[in-house]
Amino acid sequence: MTTAIDSVELTRVGPGTVMGQLMREYWILALMCSELARGGAPLRLMLLGEKLIAFRDSTGRVGVMDHRCPHRCASLFLGRNEEGGIRCIYHGWKFDVSGKCLDMPNVLRHQDFKHKVKAKAKAYRAVERAGMVWVYMGSRAKAPSLPAFEILDVPDDEVGVSLIQRDCNYLQALEGDIDTSHFGFLHAGHIDPDDLGEDDPIQHTVAIRAPEYHIADTAWGTTYAGYRGAGPGRTSWRFGNFLFPFWTQVPNGEFGRHLQVRGWVPLDDEHTMYCVLWWKRGVSAMTQQAPAFKDGAPIGGMGRRNNFLPNTTDWLGRWRLAANASNDWGMNRAAQHDNMIYSGIDSIHLQDQAVTESMGAILDHTLEHLAPSDQMITRTRRRLLMAARALRDNRALPPGVENVEVFRDARGGYFVSDDRSGWRDAYAEQLAVASRPPPRV
Numbered sequence: 001m002t003t004a005i006d007s008v009e010l011t012r013v014g015p016g017t018v019m020g021q022l023m024r025e026y027w028i029l030a031l032m033c034s035e036l037a038r039g040g041a042p043l044r045l046m047l048l049g050e051k052l053i054a055f056r057d058s059t060g061r062v063g064v065m066d067h068r069c070p071h072r073c074a075s076l077f078l079g080r081n082e083e084g085g086i087r088c089i090y091h092g093w094k095f096d097v098s099g100k101c102l103d104m105p106n107v108l109r110h111q112d113f114k115h116k117v118k119a120k121a122k123a124y125r126a127v128e129r130a131g132m133v134w135v136y137m138g139s140r141a142k143a144p145s146l147p148a149f150e151i152l153d154v155p156d157d158e159v160g161v162s163l164i165q166r167d168c169n170y171l172q173a174l175e176g177d178i179d180t181s182h183f184g185f186l187h188a189g190h191i192d193p194d195d196l197g198e199d200d201p202i203q204h205t206v207a208i209r210a211p212e213y214h215i216a217d218t219a220w221g222t223t224y225a226g227y228r229g230a231g232p233g234r235t236s237w238r239f240g241n242f243l244f245p246f247w248t249q250v251p252n253g254e255f256g257r258h259l260q261v262r263g264w265v266p267l268d269d270e271h272t273m274y275c276v277l278w279w280k281r282g283v284s285a286m287t288q289q290a291p292a293f294k295d296g297a298p299i300g301g302m303g304r305r306n307n308f309l310p311n312t313t314d315w316l317g318r319w320r321l322a323a324n325a326s327n328d329w330g331m332n333r334a335a336q337h338d339n340m341i342y343s344g345i346d347s348i349h350l351q352d353q354a355v356t357e358s359m360g361a362i363l364d365h366t367l368e369h370l371a372p373s374d375q376m377i378t379r380t381r382r383r384l385l386m387a388a389r390a391l392r393d394n395r396a397l398p399p400g401v402e403n404v405e406v407f408r409d410a411r412g413g414y415f416v417s418d419d420r421s422g423w424r425d426a427y428a429e430q431l432a433v434a435s436r437p438p439p440r441v
């Protein structure tokens with residue numbers, strides 16, 4: 001059970017909160033590199049409840065800093081992106097990407113030196129990898145390394161990236177990814193297994209909609225294996241992971257080639273940026289085809305296309321879907337009634353978006369009635385809370401901050417094995433023969 005105190009500590013992410021402090025120990029994925037043009041307009045960026053700006057200076061370096069100018073707090077979003085830094089339009093003070101004050105033109109030259117030192121803008125360190133800008137918002141003098149996700153070993157041009165904003169707290173959004181039993185209902189409740197081809201990857205999921213589970217704490221967070229019988233002597237496995245502090249891996253691809261991580265980056269307590277990084281070469285032909293029944297007819301509601309509203313300059317104006325709470329996520333009652341689409345909502349991502357946003361901006365956990373099918377969720381909450389409290393109470397660093405290698409063996413995906421293997425052996429055997437990029441040095 002999640003108590004009211006647990007609920008608050010799990011969901012609040014601003015400066016000084018228990019979970020906010022935990023998250024600030026890690027690199028946070030913030031935006032696409034392509035969102036910042038060299039010397040171009042700064043961008044408003046909300047991260048962990050902090051209002052920031054991001055910009056790319058005239059030499060190509062990325063700056064991420066508090067949007068308030070340290071002089072009299074006018075927003076640097078309005079600033080002029082000039083040679084080597086951003087200049088506040090109020091009194092002309094200029095800052096480089098590290099926050100150092102370069103110029104203070106409204107102060108007499110002989111008076112400006114010590115003020116310049118004091119007027120450092122609050123800037124965070126930023127790096128670019130896999131087409132994304134990552135930000136370190138922690139306080140350590142030496143930032144940790146990026147997490148050793150397998151996908152970050154892949155050359156940047158082989159990594160696919162996508163961002164989608166979700167209008168709810170990060171935790172309920174993330175938990176959709178580790179709540180495996182919803183698949184057979186929300187996404188596939190209208191599918192009769194007899195209508196699917198024999199090797200269709202969702203065959204086992206829809207044949208047995210209440211799977212059994214193994215769940216465990218792992219070095220990177222938590223892991224589940226959902227399993228079902230798959231004919232004589234065979235077991236169908238679906239492995240998924242939670243990785244500190246807000247990442248998941250889900251079994252929506254073949255285990256052997258499914259390099260992927262999905263991040264649920266808290267923008268503030270009530271908004272989250274979903275980000276996914278995947279290996280383009282690892283996507284199988286099967287996954288790329290439009291899902292179809294064995295007679296060739298398309299399966300309703302399994303679309304992967306999402307329509308976006310135009311990005312705006314608002315703090316929360318980036319990567320929003322056109323289908324949202326204001327239009328009931330495009331609900332089609334006829335499709336729902338006729339069982340063409342179980343949910344009535346067309347697109348897998350949108351189905352997840354609708355149910356998690358429909359819980360309210362921050363789910364009141366005291367209203368839940370968790371069942372045995374929710375063990376992965378309860379264990380993950382406990383793992384997060386214990387790590388966050390250990391950091392707060394004992395300064396114990398959470399998993400994967402210094403020992404970033406713990407992430408490398410995390411993989412999600414589906415496969416069928418013979419019954420002789422236990423779940424951990426089955427995972428290790430599949431990983432041993434999986435496609436893996438060599439680690440970057």
Ligand code: FES
Nearest residue numbers: 069071072088091
């Ligand atoms: S407020 Fe920015 S220079 Fe004065």
Ligand SMILES: [Fe+2]
Nearest residue numbers: 176182187352
């Ligand atoms: Fe889902």
